[in-house]
Amino acid sequence: MNIEYIAKGSNAEVLIQAIIASEIGYLTKEQFSAIEIECNMIGMG
Structure with a gap:
């Protein structure tokens, strides 16, 4: 169960990085x- 929270956190981190990259034009x-x-x-799983 703990690994699921870690994976969801990593998924959210990737999404945040993508948002930032999009906002600055990358x-x-x-x-x-x-x-x-x-x-x-991935987040639905």
Whole structure:
């Protein structure tokens, strides 16, 4: 159960980093959207 919380935290961290990268222009909207979809799918598991 503890490892699940760690994994969800890591998933959230990736999403936050993608948001920042998108906001400063390192990712296109399409790239960000793809990452966001993957993070949301992982978060549902």
